[in-house]
Amino acid sequence: MYHNPKIPEGINSTKENPLKEFSILLLGTIALVVIVSLILGFSGSWLAGKIPFSAEVKIASMYDITQYTDSNEHPRLAQYLQSLVDKISKAQNLPEEMKITAHYMDSDTVNAFATIGGNLFIYRGLLEKVPNENTLVTLLGHEIGHVKYRHPIKSLGRGVAVAIAMTTITGSTDSQIMGDAGLLTTLQFSREMEKQADEEAMYTLQSLYGHINGGAELFRIFQNMRQEMETDEPSELFSTHPLDQHRIDNISIMAKKNNWKETGNLSPLPDFFQEEINSYLNQ
Amino acid sequence: MIMEQLLITIVLVALGYFFGRRAENKHIKSIIEREAVMNQLPAMAGRFPPQNGKYHQQLVSGSVVIANDYFKTFVAGLRNLFGGKITAYETLLDRARREAVLRMKQEAQSLGAELIFNVKYETSNISGQYNKRMPVIEVHAYGTALMEYSTK
Amino acid sequence: MFISNLEIMTGKKVIKHLGLVQGSSVRAKHAGKDIMAGIKNMFGGELKAYTELLHESREEATSRMIEQAESIGANAVLNVRYSTSSITAGAAEIYVYGTAVILDNLGD
Numbered sequence: 001m002y003h004n005p006k007i008p009e010g011i012n013s014t015k016e017n018p019l020k021e022f023s024i025l026l027l028g029t030i031a032l033v034v035i036v037s038l039i040l041g042f043s044g045s046w047l048a049g050k051i052p053f054s055a056e057v058k059i060a061s062m063y064d065i066t067q068y069t070d071s072n073e074h075p076r077l078a079q080y081l082q083s084l085v086d087k088i089s090k091a092q093n094l095p096e097e098m099k100i101t102a103h104y105m106d107s108d109t110v111n112a113f114a115t116i117g118g119n120l121f122i123y124r125g126l127l128e129k130v131p132n133e134n135t136l137v138t139l140l141g142h143e144i145g146h147v148k149y150r151h152p153i154k155s156l157g158r159g160v161a162v163a164i165a166m167t168t169i170t171g172s173t174d175s176q177i178m179g180d181a182g183l184l185t186t187l188q189f190s191r192e193m194e195k196q197a198d199e200e201a202m203y204t205l206q207s208l209y210g211h212i213n214g215g216a217e218l219f220r221i222f223q224n225m226r227q228e229m230e231t232d233e234p235s236e237l238f239s240t241h242p243l244d245q246h247r248i249d250n251i252s253i254m255a256k257k258n259n260w261k262e263t264g265n266l267s268p269l270p271d272f273f274q275e276e277i278n279s280y281l282n283q
Numbered sequence: 284m285i286m287e288q289l290l291i292t293i294v295l296v297a298l299g300y301f302f303g304r305r306a307e308n309k310h311i312k313s314i315i316e317r318e319a320v321m322n323q324l325p326a327m328a329g330r331f332p333p334q335n336g337k338y339h340q341q342l343v344s345g346s347v348v349i350a351n352d353y354f355k356t357f358v359a360g361l362r363n364l365f366g367g368k369i370t371a372y373e374t375l376l377d378r379a380r381r382e383a384v385l386r387m388k389q390e391a392q393s394l395g396a397e398l399i400f401n402v403k404y405e406t407s408n409i410s411g412q413y414n415k416r417m418p419v420i421e422v423h424a425y426g427t428a429l430m431e432y433s434t435k
Numbered sequence: 436m437f438i439s440n441l442e443i444m445t446g447k448k449v450i451k452h453l454g455l456v457q458g459s460s461v462r463a464k465h466a467g468k469d470i471m472a473g474i475k476n477m478f479g480g481e482l483k484a485y486t487e488l489l490h491e492s493r494e495e496a497t498s499r500m501i502e503q504a505e506s507i508g509a510n511a512v513l514n515v516r517y518s519t520s521s522i523t524a525g526a527a528e529i530y531v532y533g534t535a536v537i538l539d540n541l542g543d
Contacts, residue, residue, distance in 0.1 A: 298478065299478060299479065302478035302479065303478055303479035303480075306478065306479050306480045307479065310480075330441060330442060331441075331443075332441060332443075332445050334445075336445070337445055337446035338445045338446070340437060340439040340441060340444055340445065341437070341438065341439065342438040342439055342440060342497075342515060344493070344517075346486060346489055346490060346493070347481060347486055348481065348482045348483075348485035348486045348489060349479075349480070349481055349482070350479055350480060350481070350482050351479060352478050352479030352480075353478075355479070375479075382481075400441055401440050401441050403440065403516070403517075405517055405518065405519055407519040407520065407521060407527070408521060409485065409489075409519075409521050409527050410521075419482060419485065421485070421486075421489055421519065421527075423489070423493070423517060423519065425440060425517060426440060427439045427440050427441045429445070432446075
């Protein structure tokens with residue numbers, strides 16, 4: 001009257017290799033993360049571009065960017081950089097309220113970057129390698145070009161949007177969304193942005209000196225540096241900067257297109273320039 | 284840092300998959316074997332014992348605490364993003380319930396029972412302090428064992 | 436003492452219903468066990484230490500319920516139910532309750 005007959009297996013469980021579900025889910029998750037970060041990245045950067053420059057300056061002041069600068073210890077050099085920056089700002093027809101500030105960094109790093117609020121940071125390591133004023137103007141023109149097209153705030157907007165999305169998806173709370181460490185390191189510009197800034201730099205060079213000689217030198221510095229470090233140049237696919245050689249070639253193409261002169265007299269750097277950047281050796 | 288974490292996760296997921304799957308297959312095989320024997324002692328969900336005999340009654344129970352392997356936890360975590368059926372947990376819960384009933388029947392058998400009535404299940408998550416995200420599940424099955432007077 | 440989760444006792448009559456009796460037991464797993472369980476968690480499988488712990492806890496709860504029933508003169512508890520709740524991380528409460536009754540002719 002009472003029996004427990006055998007019930008066939010597999011009714012309450014799915015008879016499918018769990019690895020199949022695993023791979024589908026993993027691919028789905030990766031696709032979701034990529035799509036969400038692309039969409040949010042685009043909209044974040046688009047929205048950030050709508051922020052007026054005055055508001056950007058306010059955001060920048062929250063981070064107390066000036067604490068990183070060594071301009072005060074090198075007033076002559078800082079003044080010289082600032083005068084160049086002001087000249088370039090005029091040449092690039094920057095809007096009235098877009099005030100660019102140059103900051104000198106007494107460090108070996110071979111780098112320079114633009115960040116929000118129109119702040120430029122130029123490292124001693126890079127200045128040591130700059131042979132003449134024309135090349136320095138190219139460098140500053142490039143960074144000011146970034147500011148002109150609002151690249152730093154757009155990049156920050158994209159970063160914040162993606163960080164918020166990732167925190168929501170993964171549920172982790174340890175990521176710093178707007179920490180100031182992130183502000184100085186994670187501002188990455190897309191290749192289009194770099195190209196836009198390069199073009200702006202060349203335009204500046206042409207309008208200030210009447211020729212673009214010395215411009216390509218800047219990219220040769222980077223090229224040599226990378227070769228010295230013996231790290232292979234990353235393939236263009238993974239790098240946001242266009243390949244150095246590619247940028248040098250691009251300059252020639254631009255020059256031909258716009259009938260710019262590729263030769264001309266190079267302006268020397270002021271006498272105190274070497275003295276100032278070597279001053280750390282005496283300390 | 285991120286790469287290291289990723290690597291550790293991949294290794295844990297792989298280990299979880301291989302060891303977890305092996306342990307699961309072994310467990311299912313053993314459950315099927317023991318069920319074939321234990322089915323001679325029928326367990327019912329009904330509340331009313333047969334009226335034709337006089338029985339001794341005693342509460343019997345069986346329980347098992349079972350842990351999820353890392354692979355399953357990982358898959359379930361991914362599944363949480365999309366929603367839907369978490370197939371990875373199906374076998375886990377199925378195994379736990381059947382194991383608990385088997386243990387209950389074993390206790391009843393040692394008492395010389397003929398039937399078990401009013402079987403109830405309890406399932407609870409008892410994940411601890413140090414591993415909140417790793418489910419630890421307890422299944423407790425209990426019922427009333429009926430023993431005929433003559434056998435006593 | 437007769438414990439059953441049925442509502443009746445076959446062949447016997449309930450003379451008197453004495454209401455609810457209950458027993459409970461809260462136990463925490465110690466950290467060592469928890470960490471061991473964490474390791475086991477990687478690979479899946481039964482956590483025997485926990486199974487034992489909860490089994491002991493349930494026995495204690497049941498014996499407390501029996502003590503309550505005896506104290507009010509009952510000789511059986513019917514319609515017994517268990518419930519388990521995880522009140523904080525790392526501690527589980529086992530609760531058992533039923534109706535205490537007095538049955539006739541328990542002697543035979």
